[in-house]
Amino acid sequence: MEQIGQIMKMTTPVQSGVDNKPNVLERCNVCGEPVKLELNFLGIPKKVCCPCACEKAKREKEEQERRMKELECERSRNKKYSLMDEKARSATFERLTVTEDNKKYILAAKQYCEQWEMNKRENNGLLFYGKTGRGKTTLACCIANRLLDMGVAVKAMSINDMIQRIKDSFDNYGNDGETELKGEIKRAEMLILDDLGAERKTDWSAALVYEIIDARYRSCKPTIITTNLTISALREHLTDSAGVARAYDRLIEILSPVEFKGDNFRQRISEKKNYDFFKGVGT
């Protein structure tokens, strides 16, 4: 249409305004709008095609389909590079068995996904803690899969997996490989780090954990961490040989702790981050 507009502007009004009107050569037999016109272009008659209403609708539909395909590609790319294993990939809200004990949790986790834009904006992360077998990892994976379906670039892995992957990428590709993988983990829209505290603590692993948590803090990107440790044991685990708990301090600034109990789920309100995981879910 712009092209026609341009040509129209360039047509010479040698004759009267009426005579200068484009001559309709052909109309669409569906909508009745012109599809072929004859214009007076610098004194020379020129035939041009123009889209009718059906043609415009068709183009719009194609454009929409193209955008949908792009989004679908983006989603499958995110899934492919989410670093999740098969078991984690199959954990979805739809497959969970709802019980009296876990109901509140599931609702709150779904709500967290529904409020993703706000949680992203406010960097609301979560620290799922409690004894093993309470469903922390499963729920974190359900959140990961729901967010992936929404087109969010999620990276999810266990702490030991992360350490192993970073070591492997260094062994295989040197500093560049290590830096690239770390960069992906730091930049992901959502990072889910499972089983923090299960790793063998070394100076290197402690420095790595701090580096990742600090990067998430600085870039304001939400993180969900699960741990079988109690809050005080986690603090202890993240305290370095000089007695400084800087990784823990950083972590608690961006994550709201949520305690997982078998019979009663309560949230321990952090002094720093206080996103209310259960708000609006009911008791």
Ligand SMILES: [Zn+2]
């Ligand atoms: Zn038409």
